[in-house]
Amino acid sequence: MMKATALEALRRFWWIAFLFALGGGILAALPEPATTQDATITYSATHTLLISSSNGSIYSDPVALNQLSLYATIGVVPERVGEALGIDPGTAASAISPSLNSTDGSLGITATATTKERAEELANTFATTLTSYMAELQENQRTDRLAALNARADRLEQDISDLEREAQANPDDRVVQAKLDALAREYSVVFEQQFGTSFDIEPTLILSTLAEAKGYPNASDTGLGAPKTRPTRAIFGLGVGAIVGAGVALLVSRLDRRIRSRAQAELLFGAPASVVIPDVGGAGTSLVVRPDRHDQLSDSYRTLRSVLTFAEAAHAEAEAPRERAAVVLVVSPGSGDGKTSIAANLAAALVEANRRTIAVNTDFRRPTLAGRLLDDDPVPLPFAFAQLSEVTPTQLLRRTPTPNLVLLDLSGMDAPPGSLARATSQALAPLARVADMIVVDSSPVGATAEVLELLPYADHVVVAIRLDHTLTGATQRSMQLLRSLTTGAMHLVVVGENIERSPYYEYGSPKGKKAKPGRRR
Structure with a gap:
């Protein structure tokens, strides 16, 4: 939408x-x-460990140097620290931040807590626990390697003993002798590994405290x-x-489902507005187009008259002058959009231009056009619906107080609205030969189907859209229907735009009294 x-x-x-x-x-x-x-004050404390090795190089040890940070925060070390301090291992691990400096061979364990003592305790406990765990881990690795070497040496001794007996039985068998020599060499290697593992000759990673943790305040900007x-x-x-x-x-x-601006109405219509009817208030339900009244509201209807006159002149120049009156159909997407006011005042504006005009009502569900044009309540026609075929269309016309303006309204007859609309549409062609312009007030496009009876006769279709009232969905559906069924020119009239009403614009009041003229500029 x-x-x-x-x-x-x-x-x-x-x-x-x-x-x-x-x-x-x-x-x-x-x-x-x-x-x-x-501000929230926290404390940080860093325990610094020095990394050394039994062979002088920290890069050739069984434990990889870059794994120290993982050992400090994941696994056994946080669990032992949590058990020692009585806190959750995850909480303990999240409170520290290890930093490894491989250049100088140091590992800093920084703890953060709300108190200085707690930060120092966390950092020192993690450091001592990591130191003891690394020693324990390497000792377990050495013990496992030694056990594996002992088992391998026992197997080799058994194999050598078996081959020696076989060699004694077959002293000239060189294959057996070669196998025996190979096992002897392998056993020599295993023996050397046993000796190195048993007497700690293998390199070992050593962690020692370089500096105990000392807490210091850390102000947060929270x-x-x-x-x-x-x-x-x-x-x-x-x-x-x-x-x-x-x-x-x-x-x-x-x-929002309603049209709120002229730009939105023009977007839905697909073309700029021909006329804007201002919302000046106090217009009532009577005609505003009178010889003694010229203001923004009444002149907007006269502007619509000029637009239609220019459109007729363009049609006559492009094709040929009409030999009959042009039919102007005033429609709207819904009720209350102002189409009846447009039809009545447009008819009055056409009469001002010496056009013999017929105003036609086809909104038989809510007929209000007669109330705008007649001083008194309309008298029902002296014909029944069944007699319409026996009378001429001109006999159906009612005179109005405005000269050269007559009204065709069948709303008093006992017949369905669709039948009345069909009978009215059939009278348009004969009436067009005795008038200069016909203005038809229709029912809402989105609410009834009577307007479909009138579209084939319309030379101009005036679409009324009232701001803050007409629904966007109804407007879209109405425009799709109108564009698919009509061949006449379409004109957009936007009703209800807020325009400041100026007394200097008027030279006649609604009661016919002359207003004070504005200063010339």
Whole structure:
């Protein structure tokens, strides 16, 4: 569904953004601004371990140097620290941050806590636990290797003993002798490995304390990142509230089902508006087009008359002059869009231009055109619906107080609205030969089907859209229907646009009294 632009939405719902901005500014200014006393103080402590090796190189040990940080934060070490300090292992591990410096061979374990003593305790406990665990891990690895070497040596001794007996039995068998020599060499290698493992000749990674943990305060900026004075907080809140309010305004605009601006109406119609009927208030239900009245409202209907006159002149120049009166059909997507006011005042404006005009009502469910044109309630026609075929169309016309303006209205007859609309449409062609212009007030396009009887006769279709009233969905459906069925020229009339009413524009009041003329400029 097509909607107005974001800028148009903000123009219409500016008050939403304003209220959000005002509320944001007030809420931001109410709390007491944060001070340095409100900052959260934490403590950090770092225990530094020196990494060394029994062979002088920390890069040739069984334990990889880059695995020390993993051993410190995952597995056995956090579990033992948690058990020793009575805390959860995950909590303990999250409180420390190991940092390995391979250049100088040091490992720093930094702990963070809310108290100095707790930070020092965490760092020292992790360091001592890691040191003891690494020694234990390497000792277990040495014991496992020694056990594997002993088992291998026993197997080799048994194999050598078997081959020696076989060699004694076959002293000339060189294959057996070669196998015996190979096993002897393998046994020599295993023996050397046994000796090195048994007497700690293999390299071992050693962790030793270089510096005990010492806690120091670490001030956090929590709460201090926000503005520190009420005016700046209020300005910040105004900005945030305005942004949020603008988003809400856009959302409300997208959910809005009514046409709110001329630009939106033109977008749905597919062309610029021919005329804009202003919303000046106090117009009532009577005719506003009178010889003694010239203001923004009445002249807008005269402008519509000029638009139709120019359209007729263009048609006559492009094709040929009509040999009959042009039929103007006034429609709208829904009820209450102002089509009856347009039809009545357009007919009065045409009469001002010396056009013999017939105003035709086809909205038989809510007939109001006669009330606009006649001083008294209309008298029912002296014919029954069944007798319409026996009378001429001119006998159905009613005189109005306005010269050269007559009315065709069958709303008093006892017949369905569809039948009355069909009978009215059949009378248009004969009446077009005795008039200069015919203005037809129709029922809503989206509510009834009577308008379909009239579209084939329409030379001009005036589509009325009232701002803040007409629905966008109904307008889309109506435009699709009208464009598919009509061959006449279509004109958009936007009703209800807010225009400031100026007394300097008028030289005649509604009661016929001359108003004070404006100063010439």
